[in-house]
Amino acid sequence: DPKIIQKPKYLVAVTGSEKILICEQYLGHNAMYWYRQSAKKPLEFMFSYSYQKLMDNQTASSRFQPQSSKKNHLDLQITALKPDDSATYFCASSQETGGTYEQYFGPGTRLTVL
């Protein structure tokens, strides 16, 4: 069974619309992250959460808003979508305490903005 679930796997959106990317992890981890990978840039850190609290935000745009409704959930809401937002978005998780801090990645959501 997959330990990190991301939904949907593929997403097509029109410019200006809003989408939510879902991430759930069943590894018992207490830290979760979002990364983005596009043709223009390699893996790029966006957000980190620890115990459902925002720890770090490297995303300049407020159009990207993480949401943590449960301790093993970290969704990503993207508003006013632009073609440049087209990328694969990976959710990751790690164990903050007592671990070696290695991060495990979900399968990704491939977003295409037309």
Next chain:
Amino acid sequence: GDSVTQTEGLVTLTEGLPVMLNCTYQTIYSNPFLFWYVQHLNESPRLLLKSFTDNKRTEHQGFHATLHKSSSSFHLQKSSAQLSDSALYYCALSGNQGGSAKLIFGEGTKLTVSS
């Protein structure tokens, strides 16, 4: 700020030849964690190696790397490339020892192994 440099964007090898992918880093932290992730086509990144101990060799699945703080390097090596090693390899740095610390990735090296 922290950064990771992978000098080779593309490496093409014949099966059986040794692999060496370069990784150097810059960080303000004295005890960084270094990682190698591998990403096969249409898959997500998967951890291959990790280290935070200076001058200690770490090995996994035939690959090995040694963290050298004196030269800020963490090069990935393998004695004999296999066709299945063809993938994108990322070197990554975590400067903060907290578990919620971000990973800073290099640009990645695409390794293509042919027969």
